[in-house]
Amino acid sequence: MDTNELAHVIEAILFVAGEPVNLKDLQRALEVTEDETRQAIDALDSDYSFHRRGITLKRFGEHIQLSTRAEYAPYVERLLQPIQKQSLSQSALETLAIVAYRQPVTKLEMEAVRGVKCDYSVQSLVNKGLIEEVGRKEALGRPILYGTTDKFLSHFGLHSLDDLPKPPEEENAEADETDPLVP
Numbered sequence: 001m002d003t004n005e006l007a008h009v010i011e012a013i014l015f016v017a018g019e020p021v022n023l024k025d026l027q028r029a030l031e032v033t034e035d036e037t038r039q040a041i042d043a044l045d046s047d048y049s050f051h052r053r054g055i056t057l058k059r060f061g062e063h064i065q066l067s068t069r070a071e072y073a074p075y076v077e078r079l080l081q082p083i084q085k086q087s088l089s090q091s092a093l094e095t096l097a098i099v100a101y102r103q104p105v106t107k108l109e110m111e112a113v114r115g116v117k118c119d120y121s122v123q124s125l126v127n128k129g130l131i132e133e134v135g136r137k138e139a140l141g142r143p144i145l146y147g148t149t150d151k152f153l154s155h156f157g158l159h160s161l162d163d164l165p166k167p168p169e170e171e172n173a174e175a176d177e178t179d180p181l182v183p
Contacts, residue, residue, distance in 0.1 A: 006032065006040035007047070011066075020063035020154060060153035061160065088128075095121035096130060100152070101167060104134050104145035122146065130155060 001009070009030065014021060027037045041064060045057045048069075058067040068076055088096065095118045098110045110118050125131040126146075134147035148161070158164065 001030075001032070003036070003040050003043050006030065006036060007044040010037075010040055011044055014057075014064065014066045017065075020058075020060070020065040020150065023062050023064060026064070058154065058157075059159050061150035063150050063154070065154070089121070089124075091116075091118065092121045092124050096125055096148075096152070099125070099131050099146050100148050100161065100164060103147040104137075105147075106137055106143040106145055108143060110146075 010026065013026065013029070023034075023037060023041075027034055030037065032040075041057065041059075047053070048056050052069070054069055054072050055066050056069045058065045091114075094114055095110055098113050099105055102109065102113075107118060107122055110122070122131070126133075129149055129151040131146045131152065132149050133144050135145045136142040137145050152158075153160065
């Protein structure tokens, strides 16, 4: 199967699936190599971008999904008038930021940064699938370690954790290193 045909098959699978599809599962189902799969996905992505189609590919972690092109989303929303998604509370966002930047991290470490208990926020984020248990810390009591999920990447439109903005402390430190006026 040539790259163009493979790209069309992948498009059909993603359209029907609706949900994110794992690249390894796609590769297995199509009985092609990882290279062939990635080339076909890149070709499909290029076609969507070049023609400014109404849909685009959304990549996060090892998953891929069809998505509405961001600039066309308001028109789709007007037609469908979606029910408002429940937004994350301030405490949940703070907790999520700690997990994203310091993962793997324990609840105790999160609480040390926030200065308050975060049991409810952690449970809420786990229930929403934005964070998950990633192991146990080799310490007294073997506390649970938490990390972000691919759903977190998808929710915030990130390809990987490298796309996270730098925390203000790091930006200030870099500025100090490059600023000749700072002693």
